[in-house]
Amino acid sequence: MNNTIEEATDGPDRRSLAGSKDKTARTVIDKLVGDIVKSVNPLQIILFGSAARGDAGEYSDIDLLVVMPEGVHRRRTAQKLYREITGLGVPFDIIVATPQDLEKYKDNRGLIYKSALKEGIEIYGH
Template sequence: MLKGFSAPKPVSIILFGSVARGDALPGSDIDALIVFPDGKNMKIAEKEARKLETDITVAFGNRLSPILMKAGGVARKLKKGSGLIAEVAGEGKLIYGKALSEAGRNGK
């Protein structure tokens, strides 16, 4: 999965939503928060994520719905208790890298 990302690679990849809860239907999308170091060029990250979306759809038949954020943004939203980030922190399943709270603190 990470082969498609140039350096710096993601700090964390966290599944959330119906797939993480275990109640996904055959047509459900795969929600994922992908956290990058603050130094990552997000235009490049978006291009790489689009390629990953295609690869995931071909492999699993479900569409990947990634949310891309930098670590500093995650830290700010965690501190504020942002709705989406709170949801990901509560129900998300870490599939790569650091826990969300750690990624926000140390993802630079």
């Protein structure tokens, strides 16, 4: 995860992710991250998938791995985010995990964590 958010969102292919000439992917991602931080105060947010790889197209979604503290109910956290985040104008997918989940499953090719950690770009962390 040595990339930056600018690398993930610069260029014409990434702008099409927003689905509108008025919104850039960067603006959409910034709003999404802001909404997530305000709602659940995550430890870290990682952008992955086509937006992180740089091959997002017009119909691509935004894939985010939201890392929460141990003990947080992952499914309820994801449900809360999907209920509260509106008005983006672009589809998004949120995966909620804990640091323990990531450590335990980071090498499991059958789970999304491995590719998210390999290709992902940290766009929020404290």
